[in-house]
Amino acid sequence: MCPSQEKKLKMPLGEEKNGACDRSIYVNNPHLESMTEDILYHFNLGTSTHDLPAMFGDVKFVCVGGSPWRMKSFTEYIAKELGLSEPNADYPNICAGTDRYAMYKVGPVLSVSHGMGIPSISIMLHELIKLLYHARCTDVTVVRIGTSGGIGLKPGTVVVTKQSVDSAFQPRLEQIILGKPVVRSTELDGELAEELLQCGKDLAEFETVIGNTMCTLDFYEGQARLDGAFCSYSEEDKQNYLAEAYAAGVRNIEMESSVFAAMCKLSNLRAAVVCVALLDRLKGDQLTSSHDVLNNYQQRPQVLVGHYIKKKLNASKKS
Amino acid sequence: MCPSQEKKLKMPLGEEKNGACDRSIYVNNPHLESMTEDILYHFNLGTSTHDLPAMFGDVKFVCVGGSPWRMKSFTEYIAKELGLSEPNADYPNICAGTDRYAMYKVGPVLSVSHGMGIPSISIMLHELIKLLYHARCTDVTVVRIGTSGGIGLKPGTVVVTKQSVDSAFQPRLEQIILGKPVVRSTELDGELAEELLQCGKDLAEFETVIGNTMCTLDFYEGQARLDGAFCSYSEEDKQNYLAEAYAAGVRNIEMESSVFAAMCKLSNLRAAVVCVALLDRLKGDQLTSSHDVLNNYQQRPQVLVGHYIKKKLNASKKS
Numbered sequence: 001m002c003p004s005q006e007k008k009l010k011m012p013l014g015e016e017k018n019g020a021c022d023r024s025i026y027v028n029n030p031h032l033e034s035m036t037e038d039i040l041y042h043f044n045l046g047t048s049t050h051d052l053p054a055m056f057g058d059v060k061f062v063c064v065g066g067s068p069w070r071m072k073s074f075t076e077y078i079a080k081e082l083g084l085s086e087p088n089a090d091y092p093n094i095c096a097g098t099d100r101y102a103m104y105k106v107g108p109v110l111s112v113s114h115g116m117g118i119p120s121i122s123i124m125l126h127e128l129i130k131l132l133y134h135a136r137c138t139d140v141t142v143v144r145i146g147t148s149g150g151i152g153l154k155p156g157t158v159v160v161t162k163q164s165v166d167s168a169f170q171p172r173l174e175q176i177i178l179g180k181p182v183v184r185s186t187e188l189d190g191e192l193a194e195e196l197l198q199c200g201k202d203l204a205e206f207e208t209v210i211g212n213t214m215c216t217l218d219f220y221e222g223q224a225r226l227d228g229a230f231c232s233y234s235e236e237d238k239q240n241y242l243a244e245a246y247a248a249g250v251r252n253i254e255m256e257s258s259v260f261a262a263m264c265k266l267s268n269l270r271a272a273v274v275c276v277a278l279l280d281r282l283k284g285d286q287l288t289s290s291h292d293v294l295n296n297y298q299q300r301p302q303v304l305v306g307h308y309i310k311k312k313l314n315a316s317k318k319s
Numbered sequence: 320m321c322p323s324q325e326k327k328l329k330m331p332l333g334e335e336k337n338g339a340c341d342r343s344i345y346v347n348n349p350h351l352e353s354m355t356e357d358i359l360y361h362f363n364l365g366t367s368t369h370d371l372p373a374m375f376g377d378v379k380f381v382c383v384g385g386s387p388w389r390m391k392s393f394t395e396y397i398a399k400e401l402g403l404s405e406p407n408a409d410y411p412n413i414c415a416g417t418d419r420y421a422m423y424k425v426g427p428v429l430s431v432s433h434g435m436g437i438p439s440i441s442i443m444l445h446e447l448i449k450l451l452y453h454a455r456c457t458d459v460t461v462v463r464i465g466t467s468g469g470i471g472l473k474p475g476t477v478v479v480t481k482q483s484v485d486s487a488f489q490p491r492l493e494q495i496i497l498g499k500p501v502v503r504s505t506e507l508d509g510e511l512a513e514e515l516l517q518c519g520k521d522l523a524e525f526e527t528v529i530g531n532t533m534c535t536l537d538f539y540e541g542q543a544r545l546d547g548a549f550c551s552y553s554e555e556d557k558q559n560y561l562a563e564a565y566a567a568g569v570r571n572i573e574m575e576s577s578v579f580a581a582m583c584k585l586s587n588l589r590a591a592v593v594c595v596a597l598l599d600r601l602k603g604d605q606l607t608s609s610h611d612v613l614n615n616y617q618q619r620p621q622v623l624v625g626h627y628i629k630k631k632l633n634a635s636k637k638s
Contacts, residue, residue, distance in 0.1 A: 027548045027549070028548070028549045028551070029546075029548060029549055030550070031545040038546065039606060067419065068418050069418045099386050100386070100435065115436075116434055117434075117437065117438025117439045117442075118438060119435060119436025119535075119536050119541075120439050122436075122536075122539075123537075126538070126549075129548035133548070175536070175537060175540065175541065176486045176535070177540045177541065177543075177552070178557075216438075217494070218442075218495075219438070219442045219445070224496075227350065227357065228348060229347070229444070229445045229446075230348055230445075231349070231350055237497060241498060244498075266548075266549055267549075286357075
């Protein structure tokens with residue numbers, strides 16, 4: 001069944017076939033129709049300067065993460081996993097003309113960095129959704145592969161997000177539009193989350209759990225850390241807040257999942273969030289593990305999502 | 320007179336002399352006292368791995384901006400302006416071990432990138448404030464040199480911020496701490512803003528104005544743009560909102576000034592925001608100017624702040 005939207009301002013690109021339709025990408029903006037060109041400024045790409053359908057039309061998976069280095073290393077990793085890597089291959093940054101975001105592509109997999117925090121990922125997603133729309137992509141799955149602080153988890157545990165919740169543990173995102181609050185749902189694709197959890201079990205290389213993810217606007221005071229430049233609360237206040245979060249099903253805390261979930265939902269993109277917990281926040285705030293250990297942890301979401309993509313592509317070859 | 324704070328949890332470093340005191344940097348966090356080391360994770364620096372007083376003790380000016388490339392080019396520029404550049408000098412990135420932020424230093428001037436949006440700059444500022452505190456810096460001035468969208472301004476105009484206001488045009492920042500809202504003042508240093516405006520007049524190379532700056536959490540819907548992936552309002556709604564903003568004294572819109580102002584105020588840092596308006600939002604939303612033109616515009620805040628730093632350093636040599 002085609003997804004319906006109450007206020008569908010622009011039709012999706014998918015063609016109806018026997019009452020069903022391809023899973024297409026929506027942009028909900030009637031103004032785009034009247035624009036002669038669309039400049040995706042923060043990607044240094046545009047509809048009149050680049051042939052977006054030729055460059056991106058075959059994209060089926062988009063992986064996003066905060067760090068540009070990590071997104072490049074993911075591209076190298078997935079190329080090998082999919083048998084698409086060539087000796088001495090270098091993957092050029094498609095957004096080389098700007099330092100705002102980095103973007104890499106290998107086969108049907110696009111990898112994009114988004115910086116830190118809701119505003120930074122939100123700019124990237126506006127432009128990514130328009131890019132996929134202009135490129136006439138269909139059936140796209142987007143996964144955020146990130147890092148986070150865990151609650152009551154062994155460091156290195158991978159968390160697949162069930163619901164992205166706010167600081168009051170509600171699955172909602174309040175955005176301000178024309179000075180007024182608008183509340184959006186942060187619901188993610190339940191089936192996709194279960195499939196990713198299963199991938200973690202298949203691999204059996206590290207612990208993978210499913211749980212709620214709290215998304216905050218700040219890393220220090222916003223996450224009850226005691227080691228910021230300012231702190232007006234006690235260790236006990238911190239522990240009480242994290243215990244409340246745990247009781248509400250929160251297993252990790254990061255800074256992008258809510259707007260990621262909300263924007264993917266609005267544009268009909270199948271979406272998931274897979275983050276590794278770098279530490280257990282009940283036991284501390286600072287990242288004291290060695291560089292090598294942290295580096296190993298950061299590769300786990302890549303390995304899990306790499307396994308998922310391989311599985312999906314193999315299944316589609318067979319069918 | 321020493322600044323007073325109602326809840327002074329930690330004493331400043333400044334020594335009292337004849338009833339006056341050096342302008343010192345506050346951290347308001349009693350927990351820092353009990354930490355044996357402080358890892359500034361997103362800078363890849365720390366108190367037990369780096370001699371922060373030796374590396375940063377002489378810093379008197381910190382310039383921050385979104386783009387790492389721009390902050391490197393500012394360092395090259397200010398080195399020349401201050402006569403501190405050497406032939407073929409390269410300025411190494413002090414945070415080379417991470418891709419979260421970039422940091423450069425020449426003489427008393429530190430230059431740090433902060434990415435896009437309030438959460439991204441907030442992480443950087445927590446660690447910058449602790450860095451300056453650990454390094455025992457005094458009398459530090461911090462200036463954000465950025466880009467913005469103008470309202471009713473000729474593209475290329477430089478705006479010195481009088482007040483940083485929220486989407487309802489109020490000089491306040493609401494932060495969530497332990498799940499509860501805390502409101503902080505976004506007041507900036509009025510005297511410093513006037514001095515910077517005067518520098519623009521001295522230079523007479525481009526238009527410089529003083530005005531309020533609206534700080535938003537989103538670039539597209541949050542700034543009433545019509546060209547995002549989603550837009551549920553009309554051109555008229557947009558124009559009405561921007562007209563309201565203009566009537567409230569807003570002359571430009573960006574995404575970092577409010578938390579920058581709030582955190583600098585809390586830590587007793589003299590702070591200013593100087594942003595160039597890349598376009599007039601009353602006339603459009605997309606950045607259609609050529610790369611060269613935009614590049615020239617982006618250099619203007621650097622030129623203005625470079626002039627200010629030179630003037631201040633010359634004055635302190637004479638006195």
